[in-house]
Amino acid sequence: MTGRVRSRIQVEGIVQGVGFRPFVHALASRYGLAGLVGNDAGGVFIEAEGTASAVTALVEAVRDRPPVLAVVERVSVTAVPPTGARGFEIVPSVAGAPPTGTARVLVPPDVATCGDCLKELFDPADRRYRYPFVNCTNCGPRFTIITGVPYDRAATTMAGFSMCARCEREYRDPADRRFHAQPVCCPACGPALALSTPDGTPVPGDPLANAAAMVAAGAVLAVKGLGGYHLAVDATDEAAVAALRARKRRADKAFAVLAADLSAVRELCELDEDAARLLSGARGPIVLLPRRPGAPLAPSVAPDSDEVGVLLPYTPLHHLLAREIARPYVLTSANVSDEPIAYDDADARERLGGVADAFLSHDRAIHAPADDSVVRFFRGAGLPVRRARGYAPEPFTLPWSFPRPVLACGAELKSTFCLARDRHAFVSQHLGDLESYETTRAFTREIGRYQRLLGIEPALVAHDLHPEYLSTKYALGLDGVELVGVQHHHAHIASCLADNGERGPVIGVAFDGTGYGTDGTIWGGELLVAGLAGFERAGHLEQVRMPGGAAAIRQPWRMAAAYLDAASEPATGLDVAVRNAEGWRAVSALAAGGGPAAPLTSSAGRLFDAVAALLGVRDTVTYEGQAAAGLERRADRGVRDGYPVTVAGPWPVVIRSTDLVRAVAGDLRRGVPAGVIAARFHHGLADAVAAAVRMIAQATGLGTVALSGGVFGNLVLLGGVADRLRADGLRVLTHRRVPCNDGGISLGQAVVAAATG
CATH class of the missing domain: 3.30.70.100 (Alpha-Beta Plaits)
Structure with missing residues (x-):
C-alpha cells in the first residue's frame, strides 16, 4: 500500500x-x-x-x-x-440523520426530456419507441415523485414498478447513461398510459392516438403530466377554446400554448435567442412572448393581449401528443379558476368531471404537485412571474446564515411559503390564491411535506400583518414557535434584497395592489428606507378613498370616480362616467363619506386601475391586474414625454398622483389618442418616482434602490424607473429568481424574521 x-x-x-x-x-x-x-x-x-x-x-x-x-x-x-x-x-444509501456538520440533502427539481431520450422516443428501432415515460440520469421526474431522502427508487413513486432484466442491466452498467437512474423503466416494466371517459370507462385502442383524435375533433382532454393534470384543446379551434373557457370558468385570462418545437414557436411569436434558450432548456417554463400578427391561434386563447404564453414539450408524453395533434394546443392547469392544480387521480376525476371530455392518465403517482413556471423577458433577462416546476424546490443560497430555522407563510394571493435553515431558503412552488378551501388545504399539506423532506422544524414563523389573510391565521394557530409579523411592503423589498444576495439598507420602491399598512390604511405605493432588520416609510403615493373596499378592486371604474373626486376633477365629458352613470353618484358619495366603506389607500395598482377605466380599457376585471396589464399594452412605445407630477417633501415624500389623473382627464377631453395618454401616464409616474427617490437619496446618502411589488411586472414602468434612476447614478436592484409579485413575499418574510426574531 x-x-x-x-x-x-x-x-x-x-x-x-x-x-x-x-x-x-x-x-x-x-x-x-x-x-x-x-x-x-x-x-x-x-x-x-x-x-x-x-x-x-x-x-x-x-x-x-x-x-x-x-x-x-x-x-x-x-x-x-x-x-x-x-x-x-x-453502495446502498444510508438513511437517517445527516452526518455531523453537514446540511440535509437538497432535492432537485424536475427536468425536461433530454436529447438522447428524445432520439430513443422517436426511433422505431429502439425498445422505448413512443414510450411516454422514457428518462435517464440527465432528465425526467425528480421533485414530483420523491417521497423521502436519500434519493433512491424506494423513496419515489416508482417504488412499485420492478425493473425488468434489461432495465436492471442498464441501471447496473457504469457505461450506461441510465446507471443508477432511479425512474428508469420501459414498456415492459414501467408505468402505462390509459385513456378513459370522465366516469372512468376505458376507451379501447391506442390511448395516445385516440386522445389526439379527440383533441383534433374539438374535445377537452385532461392530461396527467409531471406535477399535475392539464387541460388540452386545439389552440386553433375557437369553439374548443371557448368551450374550455366556459367550463373552467376563466373568462379572460390567457391560456398557455404548447408548440412542438422552436420552429413552431416562431410561427406564433417573436422569438430571440435568449427566450429560445430558456424555452428549450432543462427547466422548460412557459415564456411570455410577443404574438406575431396573424398567428394561427384562436382569438380566445389570449383575448385582448399582444403576448402569448408558450412552452415546449417537457415530457415524452407532451412530445408525443405534439406529434400526433400536429398543431399547437392549449395546455392549461387542470382546475377550476383560482383552485390549485389537480394532481391526485381520484381528486382530478371528481373536480374535472364536468370540465374534461376524456382523461389521458397513467399509473405513476404524483407525490408533490407543481404547476408550470412562467417567465417574462425584459432586455435579455428572464423575470419570473410564477416559480414552480423546473425551479422548486431548488434553494436560494444566501451569503449569510439563518440563526434559527424559519417558516415564512407568505401572502394571500400567489401563495408560496418559505422554509429556511443555515444558508438555504427553500421557496415552495406556486400554490394559488388562498381564497378557497382547496388551496388552503394544499398550502397546509405542502408545508408538512417540505418540513419532512428537508428535515426543517421551524423555531420562527413569519407572517403578514393582515389579520384576515389565511396564511396569517395559519401562523397564529401554530404552537411552540416564535411569531414574527412582517409588513407586506417591507417583505417585498427584503425579497428583492435576498434575491440579489444583499442586506441593505436601500431605498425600496414597493408598488403593488394592496398591503396592510402599519397605520391601519391600505398601502401599495411605498418608498421605504429598508434593510432586512427594519424599515421606515420615507414616501408614498397620495392617498385616496377606495369606495366599496374590495369591490373597487373588481370594478376599476370606482377608483376612477374616487381619483377624479380627489383631484377635484369633474366627470363631465368622460365616457367612464357615462358608462357607469347609474352608480357614479352613489360611489362618489361613498368616497366622500370615508370610513370603513371607503378606506384610504396609497396603492399603485388602484392608480393604474383608475387610469385604465378612464381610458376605457376595463371597467370591471375578472382577475388581478387585468386592467393594469391592459393599460401597459395600450401605451404607445414611441411616446417619451410624461405628465408633470408634484412631488412634495420633505419627509415623508408624497407623489401627487391626482396630478396624473387630472392630466389624463384633460387629454381625454382634448381627443388625444389613448395610446399617447397611456404612455404619458407611465412616463409621468416614472419621472415622479425618480424625483422622489432623489429626494430620499439626498436625505439619507443611500445609493442603491430596490424595485419590487407586482406593479413592477409592468415592463414600461420598470424600464422607465430603472433607466431614470441609473441616469441619476443610482444602483438599481430588480428581481431575477423570485417573482416581484406576492409569489416572492415568503422569501422576504423569511430573511426579515431571521434578522429580527
Whole structure:
C-alpha cells in the first residue's frame, strides 16, 4: 500500500437525482481509484483510495466540474487509513440523520426530456419507441415523485414498478447513461398510459392516438403530466377554446400554448435567442412572448393581449401528443379558476368531471404537485412571474446564515411559503390564491411535506400583518414557535434584497395592489428606507378613498370616480362616467363619506386601475391586474414625454398622483389618442418616482434602490424607473429568481424574521 492514501469526501448541494454517483464512479475508473460512493441524508459520500494526485484530481473534478444538473455547495475531505481495497462500487444509501456538520440533502427539481431520450422516443428501432415515460440520469421526474431522502427508487413513486432484466442491466452498467437512474423503466416494466371517459370507462385502442383524435375533433382532454393534470384543446379551434373557457370558468385570462418545437414557436411569436434558450432548456417554463400578427391561434386563447404564453414539450408524453395533434394546443392547469392544480387521480376525476371530455392518465403517482413556471423577458433577462416546476424546490443560497430555522407563510394571493435553515431558503412552488378551501388545504399539506423532506422544524414563523389573510391565521394557530409579523411592503423589498444576495439598507420602491399598512390604511405605493432588520416609510403615493373596499378592486371604474373626486376633477365629458352613470353618484358619495366603506389607500395598482377605466380599457376585471396589464399594452412605445407630477417633501415624500389623473382627464377631453395618454401616464409616474427617490437619496446618502411589488411586472414602468434612476447614478436592484409579485413575499418574510426574531 506504499504511496496510497484514502480520503472520505462529503459532497453537499443538489447532488442526488442528478447522476452524481455514476459521475463519481466514472471519475474513479479514469483515475484508477478504489473505494465507494453512496447517498446519505447529507448528500453524497465518497471514499477514494489511490495515489494522492489521483484523489486530488477526483476532488477537484467533483468540486469544479460536476454533472450539468448538479449544484455543489460544499466538499469536505477527511483523511482515513488506506484499506488496500480494489475496485470502486456504488453502495446502498444510508438513511437517517445527516452526518455531523453537514446540511440535509437538497432535492432537485424536475427536468425536461433530454436529447438522447428524445432520439430513443422517436426511433422505431429502439425498445422505448413512443414510450411516454422514457428518462435517464440527465432528465425526467425528480421533485414530483420523491417521497423521502436519500434519493433512491424506494423513496419515489416508482417504488412499485420492478425493473425488468434489461432495465436492471442498464441501471447496473457504469457505461450506461441510465446507471443508477432511479425512474428508469420501459414498456415492459414501467408505468402505462390509459385513456378513459370522465366516469372512468376505458376507451379501447391506442390511448395516445385516440386522445389526439379527440383533441383534433374539438374535445377537452385532461392530461396527467409531471406535477399535475392539464387541460388540452386545439389552440386553433375557437369553439374548443371557448368551450374550455366556459367550463373552467376563466373568462379572460390567457391560456398557455404548447408548440412542438422552436420552429413552431416562431410561427406564433417573436422569438430571440435568449427566450429560445430558456424555452428549450432543462427547466422548460412557459415564456411570455410577443404574438406575431396573424398567428394561427384562436382569438380566445389570449383575448385582448399582444403576448402569448408558450412552452415546449417537457415530457415524452407532451412530445408525443405534439406529434400526433400536429398543431399547437392549449395546455392549461387542470382546475377550476383560482383552485390549485389537480394532481391526485381520484381528486382530478371528481373536480374535472364536468370540465374534461376524456382523461389521458397513467399509473405513476404524483407525490408533490407543481404547476408550470412562467417567465417574462425584459432586455435579455428572464423575470419570473410564477416559480414552480423546473425551479422548486431548488434553494436560494444566501451569503449569510439563518440563526434559527424559519417558516415564512407568505401572502394571500400567489401563495408560496418559505422554509429556511443555515444558508438555504427553500421557496415552495406556486400554490394559488388562498381564497378557497382547496388551496388552503394544499398550502397546509405542502408545508408538512417540505418540513419532512428537508428535515426543517421551524423555531420562527413569519407572517403578514393582515389579520384576515389565511396564511396569517395559519401562523397564529401554530404552537411552540416564535411569531414574527412582517409588513407586506417591507417583505417585498427584503425579497428583492435576498434575491440579489444583499442586506441593505436601500431605498425600496414597493408598488403593488394592496398591503396592510402599519397605520391601519391600505398601502401599495411605498418608498421605504429598508434593510432586512427594519424599515421606515420615507414616501408614498397620495392617498385616496377606495369606495366599496374590495369591490373597487373588481370594478376599476370606482377608483376612477374616487381619483377624479380627489383631484377635484369633474366627470363631465368622460365616457367612464357615462358608462357607469347609474352608480357614479352613489360611489362618489361613498368616497366622500370615508370610513370603513371607503378606506384610504396609497396603492399603485388602484392608480393604474383608475387610469385604465378612464381610458376605457376595463371597467370591471375578472382577475388581478387585468386592467393594469391592459393599460401597459395600450401605451404607445414611441411616446417619451410624461405628465408633470408634484412631488412634495420633505419627509415623508408624497407623489401627487391626482396630478396624473387630472392630466389624463384633460387629454381625454382634448381627443388625444389613448395610446399617447397611456404612455404619458407611465412616463409621468416614472419621472415622479425618480424625483422622489432623489429626494430620499439626498436625505439619507443611500445609493442603491430596490424595485419590487407586482406593479413592477409592468415592463414600461420598470424600464422607465430603472433607466431614470441609473441616469441619476443610482444602483438599481430588480428581481431575477423570485417573482416581484406576492409569489416572492415568503422569501422576504423569511430573511426579515431571521434578522429580527
